[in-house]
Structures are given as C-alpha cells and as structure tokens.
Amino acid sequence: MRHVNWRAFDLNLLVVFDGLMQERSVTRAGRRLGMSQPALSHALNRLRYLLKDQLFIRTPKGMAPTPRAEQLALPLRKALADMERALEPEAFVPAEASRRFSIAVNNYAAIVLAAPLVSAVFAAAPHLQLDLRPSGTLDVLELLDSGDLDIAIGTFDDVGERFATAKVLEDEFVAVMRRTHPTGHRPLSTAAFGALRHAAISSSGDDTGFIDRSLATHGTKRQIELRLPYLSAGSVLAKSDFVATLSRRVATALVRGAALELCELPLRSPSVRTSLLWHRRFDAYPAHRWLRDLIVSVSGGL
Template identity: 45%
Template structure:
C-alpha cells in the first residue's frame, strides 16, 4: 500500500476506535464529531477492505484484522508523537496522562506520595493506575498503553529497562480488638487463624507462603481479595488476619482501626521494581515520572 495515497489522519481515528470500541467516545478522544468519526470509519473500511469494528451485544468489537493492527499502529503513532514532541517537559504546564500499571497492592505505599508530587508539580496532568498480570503489564508497555510498571519484575526481555524502587519486610494486620492483637503473635496462633490473602493478579502463594513452605508449614487461607481497600473492609469486620508488606499494613492501619503485629517467623524482604519500555528511556516526561517514583520509593521502603 502506497502511504502517499493514505490520509494518515485516518490512522489516528482507527487507533482511537480500537482503544474506545465506540464511535462516540473515539470522537470525543480526538476532538471529532460522531458523524465525522463514523465517516472516517467507513473510509477505513474501504481502504483496508475489512469491517474493522462490528456491532455486538457488548458494543463494537474489533475484527481479527483490526486486532492484528492495534498494537503496531499504537507503537507507530506513539513513535511519531515522541519524535515530534518538543525535547523538554514542564510539569507545571503538562497536560499529559500518565498510565501506571501495577501487579501488587504495595502501590498503596507509593500513591499518596505520587499524588502529592503531581498536585504540587504537575497539577494539570492526569494519572491512571491499572492492575494486571506480568504478561498483561508487559503487553501494555509494548503497546504504549502503559508508561511505567511496578511489581516484582525480574528477568525481563532486553526491550524493557528496570530499576529498584523499594524493598519491604512483612507484617500481620488484623482488627484492633482481635483476640490475637493484644500480645506477640506465636507461630501456633498464626497457623490456627483464618487468613486473608491479597493478590491483585489472582495468583496463589506469595513470599509468606513460600517462607512457610520452606518450614514444611501452610497457613489456612479462607479468603482472597484483589485490592487493599477490600482487604481493609474485610479485616475490620472479621477475625481474619492478613500477612502483607509492612508498608501496606501500616497504610491499612492509617485508614481503619487495625493492629499491625510482627510475624512469628522470618520472611525475606520483597523487592519491587520500576519497569519501562527502552524506547521511552529518554522521554522528558517519562524521566520526570520515573525520578519522582524512585524518590518516593526510597523514602517509603528504605
């Protein structure tokens, strides 16, 4: 296909349509009316000889051809945007939308500081936080849908860059009037208690379970939840106990009447890393965001 014969603005419309799965929302995203966006979609269908998006019960769904185009199109457009953007970043004037992907509830330790930094330095910028598995997060970094990621991210392919963010120990959280909250926790009491496990990715065992398994032990997990807020509510209203990183436990206790106790066994500190796509390493906006997160992590985790 001869690029000189293509209105490249149509590719911007296609990128928005694939992201929003709605003609109206795609138009709002790029500043076009709904009728103009519909007209552009018809031109794209003729150009590519494919329906691209078809109506379904859940909205508009992409065809296989459209799905195959989505990631390379986003990468190409983001590359153009990066190339044409001024080589400077003024946070006070920035209208950027930063997308942060996380695979761990430990983000509760970092987000308050990041919110404060953005309010102070980048009041017009927008922050979106998403959760997902490692595979989903890396796909987002590849496709340009995610700026930076936080998690236990090890052994990543060379196209990703990482740096240490924070390291944290573990503690046990429970309601303040819990029968076990008034004295040091024994291993016997710990193993007999009903446990709440927090997992944003839905995975099972974590560092605490691994440390117990090394001793030939296993805790009784009776509930698993995906988010810290849900865990706080559950702990406040039950006899459940939760073994989480100490920073997260203290964060939970700051917003609810919870006690934080030392675990009756050793668990190695968990190291959390910051990751980003190598092609955005020199982006001034990305550099600003990464530096703020690293500074916040240093204060939070030591």
C-alpha cells in the same frame, strides 16, 4: 489487489483508528479525541474505504475489531508513539506539557503509590493526562514494546535486555488483626501463630507462601479459612478473630481509620521489592525520564 496511496493518506485517520481500538466505542473515542460522533463516524467510513475492510463491527458490547483491525493495531500504535516522540520538543517542561502517560500498576503499587504519585504529577504538570491501568490482566511486556504503556510498576523477573528496571520500594510482611483480638497482642510463638484463624487477602498483591514454608520447617502449618478482597478486608478483620499477613505499607493503609493493629511476625519476613519497568528506547527521552525521576522521588518519601 488495490494498494493504498500513502502519499494522499490522512495520518489523522490512524489516530482515529487507534482511539477506536482502545475505546471500542464511537462515543468514547470521539470524547477522547475531541471529535463529534458524526465526524468520527465519517473518519471511520474513510478508513473502511481506504483499507477495504469493515475494521470495526457494532455489537451489543461495543465496536468489535475485525481480524484485519487486530492485525493493524499493534504496528500502528507503535508507529503513532514513535511519531509523537519524534515531534515532541527536545526539552520537557512539565508545567506546559499536555501529553498522556500510561502506567501499569500492580495491586501493591495501586494501594501504596497511586495517591501520592497522582498528587505529585498534577502539582508539577497540571495539563497532563494520566492513565493508571491495573496490570493483572495486561500483557505488560507487549504493551511496553508497542508503546501503549510508558512504564509498569510492580515485581518483575527475567524481562529481557530490551527493558530496564529500577527499584523504587522495598517492604516486609506484618500481621494485621483487630485491636481486641484474643491474643492480646502478646508476642506469638511460631506454633501459636500457625494455630490462629488465617485470612488471605486476594487482591493485595502479596505472596505469603513463605509463611507455609517457614511453618513447615517448625513442624506446624496454618489453615487459611477465609479468602477475601482487599476492599472488604478491613471491616471483616475488625469484626472477627481472623488474622491476615500483608506487606507493611499495604497493612498500614488498611488499618488507617479502622479498629485494627499491626503485629510483628514470629517468622523471618522476605523482602518485597517493587520496581519500575520501561523499554530502553525511552532511556534518554526527556518526558519519560522526568516521569521516572518523579516516581522514584515520590517513592523515596513513603
């Protein structure tokens, strides 16, 4: 078996490998790394020679990693993240910083927090790169472990001692219906609320199972007749008699500029808690601490 001569190994090749692993495209990886396509292809050929593996195979859907590449991906991503932290200056100066932050957001955070957070980040640090990633399809804990994610924003339970959390938002539920709804927006009894035509917003990030449990204790229930994504909820609710139950901040964003109104529930609403999640090894890291503090500050103004 031929061993790699690590003393002669160009560490820039690991950056190329990581870029290809994340982008699955020579063109996109080159754009991300500031390399021409021929230069990146040359670097990939050097990697293939040194590691004695094809690493990435061209397919109709992009560059597919080989099993060897999959095996290397997480350890190398973690090693690169550790090197980046080790080489970064002790002090973090937002106005001069040019690093990239990767944040996983659940649907609630994407709707409520993303816009003000993006504005605040680039107002303070115009040279940063910010990658907001939907957390629904991610293994958030694994990506935080590997260093591929800096922070996650969402609802978390039993994450383990190696992670830290901090509450940033708390919310409650309200109903949303059109302004000309037949109820006339009178205070509703529990039975009357249960009898309404209910819609469930599938991508709002809200769990409204508490409604069914509460209605059951009052001897009634609701029938969800419609399920639809958040993007189409405003127009559908404005032109129908459906009512949807959403967290207050999500509902407020939905009714803005639409012929919709918020209505208080006749049921006791549980609290909706949104938190930051990060790996404890970043606790004292200046850049990371700055980002966490900024998110907490932005959230406090909502």
